[in-house]
Amino acid sequence: MATIKLSxxxxxxxxxxxxxxxxxxxxETSRWSIHHRIVFEDKGKxxxxxxxxxxxxxxxxxxxxxxxxxDCTEVELREVKMKKWMPVEN
Incomplete structure (x- = not known):
């Protein structure tokens, strides 16, 4: 996992x-803070x-x-399949 530090x-x-x-x-949220995850581009990555x-x-x-x-971790966009519980159709 490639990680860089940016100011x-x-x-x-x-x-x-x-x-x-x-x-x-x-x-995530806490009593005093809202915690976010962001994805951004820098120099083509x-x-x-x-x-x-x-x-x-x-x-x-x-x-x-x-x-x-x-700490910034390099990421890539991938297609991900997932299962989800759905109502039964009659």
């Missing part, structure tokens, strides 16, 4: 993340990273507020 300033200022992410999904933001207007937490370098 918070590079992600926010040069790539305009998390706003320009290809994918931005909520993966795609990476995923995680960030948190405040869950309410009283929580002053912005993406990567407490980190200077962020």
């Amino acid at each position: 918070k300033d590079y992600l926010k200022n040069e790539l305009d993340l998390p706003y320009s992410a290809i994918v931005d999904e909520i993966v 795609f990476y995923q990273a995680y960030y948190s933001e405040g869950a309410t207007e009283c929580q002053d937490e912005s993406p990567w507020e407490y980190e200077d370098e962020i």
Whole structure:
């Protein structure tokens, strides 16, 4: 698994993340924070990273507020088959 470290300033200022992410999904919530997974492109490769933001207007937490370098894992888009429970049709 290829992982690189990118600076918070590079992600926010040069790539305009998390706003320009290809994918931005909520993966977990806690009492004070909403935790996201994003996928973004940089120099022809795609990476995923995680960030948190405040869950309410009283929580002053912005993406990567407490980190200077962020671990970014290289990813690729693949087709995945899955099974899902569905109602029986008569």
